[in-house]
């Protein structure tokens with residue numbers, strides 16, 4: 027049993043490293059001359075390594091399934107990891123349709139960030155409560171994250187489009203927004219960096235606080251900038267919180283999650299700031315020259331095609347299979363639970379996207395901004411709804 | 423109606439932008455699709471005459487035009503999106519946690535979230551999804567959907583049916599993909615046609631003019647999916663009627679039998695046994711997680727029997743019952759019978775099933791038992807005779823004991839906190855003694871008793887929470903969802919591609935149109951002109 031879990035985590039780790047290596051090969055395609063371009067050697071190596079990495083991750087998935095006895099999509103770690111895998115899968119499909127190397131240079135790092143982010147959550151195998159013991163759960167979760175992954179490729183293409191197309195000679199609202207989008211990617215990296223750093227140092231500080239009239243404790247693994255509301259520090263020799271989290275923050279560990287968020291944002295900003303210092307220009311402006319080879323038409327096409335492919339998959343998984351499961355488990359197929367509502371919001375958003383594109387001619391840059399917005403909603407649903415808005419699905 | 427006759431001879435309905443047959447722009451109507459300002463033709467609906475773009479006089483026209491505008495439709499969707507999101511800021515009323523100090527919404531929101539919570543409550547956002555304005559918004563989307571679809575489907579259908587292979591050159595030149603080749607041999611032309619056929623295009627010919635077409639059915643995708651959506655909305659509407667949708671909840675104690683609510687007393691359910699299982703702490707796989715999170719439920723189930731009343735109902739008489747079904751109800755495994763569905767929803771373990779008391783001498787420090795007796799708390803006897811000659815009479819029984827204004831009473835009829843006043847009659851003719859016994863209470867009223875009663879043992883019982891549903895709308899939801907999926911897949915995974923070959927003197931014009939996936943169409947054309955001198959089409963709408 028233990029050895030199986032061992033294999034499983036090794037495989038996940040290998041996949042992670044392979045994606046990283048593949049990214050460099052896709053990066054190398056930028057520098058290739060026209061003649062080399064036709065052979066596309068780096069691109070072929072890149073996609074081969076990506077596929078090997080993907081297979082490794084499949085092995086991770088299967089071995090973990092065998093070890094735990096249920097499909098590993100039942101907590102935030104497993105779910106986010108699966109989403110990362112979906113991203114790679116969607117990228118592979120789109121790559122074989124359009125053969126666009128630059129897509130790998132952006133899609134794989136995003137998958138890497140997602141997997142790194144996932145690994146910061148508790149990874150032990152948890153038993154399933156009765157409502158989760160249903161095949162429909164697996165079918166629902168896997169389809170919905172595949173759908174979301176395909177929709178995310180539209181964000182990847184849209185982001186490349188924006189970096190390539192937005193005029194970087196002067197500062198404008200658009201350059202600022204683009205920097206904000208890039209900054210948010212840094213914040214994800216910031217979360218992984220800071221969590222790893224303090225995990226390695228073994229930091230821990232315990233607090234006691236009252237929750238719904240009961241006294242509870244919570245264990246901080248990052249130094250408390252924001253402590254629990256009216257909490258008391260139990261571990262000696264640790265810094266006192268700079269301030270208390272506001273009282274309306276609900277959920278068992280709301281304050282700790284809030285503290286983690288502050289740390290991630292701060293670290294992200296520092297990383298971003300350092301990058302800017304080194305580059306001496308906007309991050310978007312620094313990347314732009316490398317994207318000259320990508321045809322904007324093609325990027326626009328990929329972005330809209332991914333929505334066209336992903337929307338039906340998302341509808342099936344996020345609304346239809348979700349309803350079937352909810353019907354079997356809770357006797358109501360729709361209950362306005364926050365997670366359900368946000369699936370509906372995502373669906374409305376992409377429906378609006380399609381209508382704007384089709385009937386009102388929102389192509390190119392507008393469509394790319396919409397793709398960014400869609401991804402923001404997906405991430406909100408994956409992360410914020412679980413962590414902030416408590417609901418039936420609330421895993422972590 | 424002012425029909426428009428085109429130079430090709432076809433008679434078009436009023437409001438036509440591009441002749442249905444040959445595609446020649448109808449001069450006076452170019453502003454409708456914005457063709458007057460652009461090089462390329464707007465091909466969205468093949469330039470067909472839409473009602474919404476043609477009439478705008480009466481109030482009916484204006485309403486029609488309002489709802490058939492995609493701009494309005496998108497606004498409605500965006501509003502619904504924002505409203506839905508708002509409803510998740512704080513929990514909806516039904517999700518107020520059970521352990522909250524007060525579940526009264528007028529108190530809860532303010533107590534928990536302060537001023538923002540109060541505003542939230544006062545705006546009615548705690549019941550947002552059943553508010554009149556949210557339902558109105560959804561209804562408007564439905565209306566918009568229907569009108570929008572009719573407005574476009576009918577003319578588009580006609581235009582595609584009446585299109586002819588021979589197109590006007592103005593039409594071809596203003597397509598997004600276009601090329602013109604000066605010399606094309608008959609041989610090459612034959613090659614093109616066979617290549618088109620190999621690519622599974624349907625090829626139509628008219629005097630040497632070719633129309634190759636593929637996937638027209640995908641154009642109906644949006645209309646099919648909108649029909650599916652409408653069915654779902656109708657199902658949701660029907661679900662608000664009690665006949666179509668019934669929703670009840672019932673608690674059944676272990677061993678108890680009750681009438682199933684919502685069935686007009688026709689059905690009864692018996693809870694034979696309730697089972698609760700938790701995960702084994704020693705299970706290696708879950709050790710760590712259980713150590714962190716505590717006990718985790720694995721399963722809870724009710725072994726239930728369903729009975730149906732048979733024969734005539736006679737007031738006062740016990741009904742005759744016939745067994746209908748015997749099944750284990752678990753989460754994710756509901757029980758179904760005669761259109762009803764029973765779900766395992768929850769359980770409670772706060773009632774006692776039985777208690778065992780023992781008698782001992784009051785001054786015996788070891789409290790050695792002189793005899794014991796067991797009371798079935800749902801049905802206590804008047805007197806319990808013990809083997810050794812003692813007998814105990816139950817003088818008072820409070821199943822759910824509490825003190826109110828100095829008087830003992832029972833809060834409910836359920837044995838949640840049982841208490842007794844016993845009269846103990848020792849063997850022989852000793853005088854009987856009164857004592858009061860409950861959980862954590864043992865009072866000797868006179869202070870002169872020789873014997874004392876103690877709780878030796880007890881059994882708890884489970885009450886199983888079952889929800890009872892009858893929902894006739896489900897099939898309609900399923901049909902609607904299925905049609906929706908068919909429609910989106912039809913519209914998204916196929917495309918309507920058309921390629922026109924237009925002989926012109928010695929040469930040939932090639933034009934192409936698709937409703938999406940231009941990349942795919944370009945590939946098709948590339949493939950088709952292989953091995954010929956025909957020029958590759960140029961994309962006349964490149965973003966730079």
Ligand code: HEM
Nearest residue numbers: 377380384489490491492495496563566567570644910913
């Ligand atoms: C949430 C509700 C809606 C959903 C999920 C939905 C879904 C869709 C989908 C998937 C398409 C195909 C898009 C494509 O092929 O790219 C479509 C097309 C369309 N929808 Fe909707 N729709 C909704 C509401 C509406 C409303 C309210 C209107 C009315 C204004 C509308 C009007 C249209 C029109 C005109 C088309 C294009 C048809 C065509 O050009 O062939 N839809 N819809």
